[in-house]
Amino acid sequence: MSDRRPRAAWRRHPEPQSEPASEPRATDRPSVVQASLYRDGRRVSSPATLADTFRQLREHPDGMAWIGLQRPTEAELHSLAAEFDLHELAVEDALEAHQRPKLERYGDTLFVVLRAARYLDAQEEVEFGELHIFVGPDFLITVRHGAAPDLSTVRRRMEEDPDLLALGPEAVLYAILDAVVDGYAPVVAGVQNDIDEIETEVFGGDPAVSRRIYELSREMVEFQRATRPLVGMLHGLMAGFAKYGTDEELQRYLRDVADHVTHTSERVDGFRQALTDILTVNATLVTQQQNAEMRALAEAGFEQNEEIKKISSWAAILFAPTLVGTIYGMNFDHMPELHWAGGYPFAVLLMAVVCVSLYVVFKKKDWL
Numbered sequence: 001m002s003d004r005r006p007r008a009a010w011r012r013h014p015e016p017q018s019e020p021a022s023e024p025r026a027t028d029r030p031s032v033v034q035a036s037l038y039r040d041g042r043r044v045s046s047p048a049t050l051a052d053t054f055r056q057l058r059e060h061p062d063g064m065a066w067i068g069l070q071r072p073t074e075a076e077l078h079s080l081a082a083e084f085d086l087h088e089l090a091v092e093d094a095l096e097a098h099q100r101p102k103l104e105r106y107g108d109t110l111f112v113v114l115r116a117a118r119y120l121d122a123q124e125e126v127e128f129g130e131l132h133i134f135v136g137p138d139f140l141i142t143v144r145h146g147a148a149p150d151l152s153t154v155r156r157r158m159e160e161d162p163d164l165l166a167l168g169p170e171a172v173l174y175a176i177l178d179a180v181v182d183g184y185a186p187v188v189a190g191v192q193n194d195i196d197e198i199e200t201e202v203f204g205g206d207p208a209v210s211r212r213i214y215e216l217s218r219e220m221v222e223f224q225r226a227t228r229p230l231v232g233m234l235h236g237l238m239a240g241f242a243k244y245g246t247d248e249e250l251q252r253y254l255r256d257v258a259d260h261v262t263h264t265s266e267r268v269d270g271f272r273q274a275l276t277d278i279l280t281v282n283a284t285l286v287t288q289q290q291n292a293e294m295r296a297l298a299e300a301g302f303e304q305n306e307e308i309k310k311i312s313s314w315a316a317i318l319f320a321p322t323l324v325g326t327i328y329g330m331n332f333d334h335m336p337e338l339h340w341a342g343g344y345p346f347a348v349l350l351m352a353v354v355c356v357s358l359y360v361v362f363k364k365k366d367w368l
Contacts, residue, residue: 041162115226
């Protein structure tokens with residue numbers, strides 16, 4: 001959970017009940033989440049179509065349009081580009097998605113790309129979403145690619161604080177930035193818990209932990225790409241706000257968001273280093289385990305060798321008398337020493353000498 005203090009009046013309102021990630025649709029086009037017109041911090045209308053939004057904004061030049069889109073079609077974005085004079089490069093980025101966080105200024109329009117994140121408890125993984133924001137003098141357009149962040153919550157909170165919403169599109173941009181950064185806190189907590197579990201698994205000898213370390217490391221690379229550029233972006237945004245005379249209170253809020261982004265980025269860097277160290281330790285432990293297994297196999301092989309030597313030695317010793325007995329047991333009439341009176345003692349003595357000789361030889365070779 002986020003440990004930050006309340007930093008604006010709208011943060012002091014009770015937390016709204018959780019609702020689905022997408023807002024009620026205001027048109028029959030599935031990509032348009034909601035289009036609203038505000039004046040003095042209060043909603044004055046919710047046009048049914050983009051054309052109605054354009055028309056009403058022209059009729060009330062002192063108002064502000066807030067248009068939310070999710071995966072819009074090319075025709076819708078080109079319609080917005082023609083109406084609000086959006087730069088073609090920014091429109092192309094918003095259509096293609098898969099952009100890194102960045103901040104670009106095209107004349108009076110600010111184009112911001114953010115990477116939101118949320119932690120999925122069931123899968124124990126981090127899911128990333130992409131958000132493109134066009135901020136002009138009297139409009140703000142959000143283009144979402146993914147489930148996060150939940151901009152309906154941001155809209156409700158801003159509408160509950162008309163004074164903050166009356167500050168214009170910059171205030172809405174601040175609120176969105178704050179929501180994205182707040183969304184990083186549960187991710188950080190979830191990843192910290194995963195790393196604690198991984199450390200336990202590593203020292204517990206779990207063979208599947210290497211894959212989990214690798215997958216979490218990849219997520220941290222993605223998380224790092226989402227958070228690290230935000231630090232420079234927010235400092236650039238603060239410099240621009242000061243240059244264009246943005247409300248001083250809003251600048252203070254933005255500085256607070258920048259502090260928390262810096263803290264989150266440092267935590268993510270720490271996670272990557274920790275995972276690298278854990279992977280090294282795991283590789284060392286696996287190598288040690290493999291060496292122990294190889295040593296055990298070698299010792300078992302050595303012991304087996306010794307047993308084979310003993311068996312072979314005794315087999316050779318027993319083979320000698322068997323050979324002599326076999327030769328003299330053949331039924332031939334004409335064999336040397338067959339009718340000799342000392343033949344039997346000689347054969348026995350020969351078998352004994354051969355057996356003793358073999359025993360002495362094998363003993364010297366340490367086979368017995």
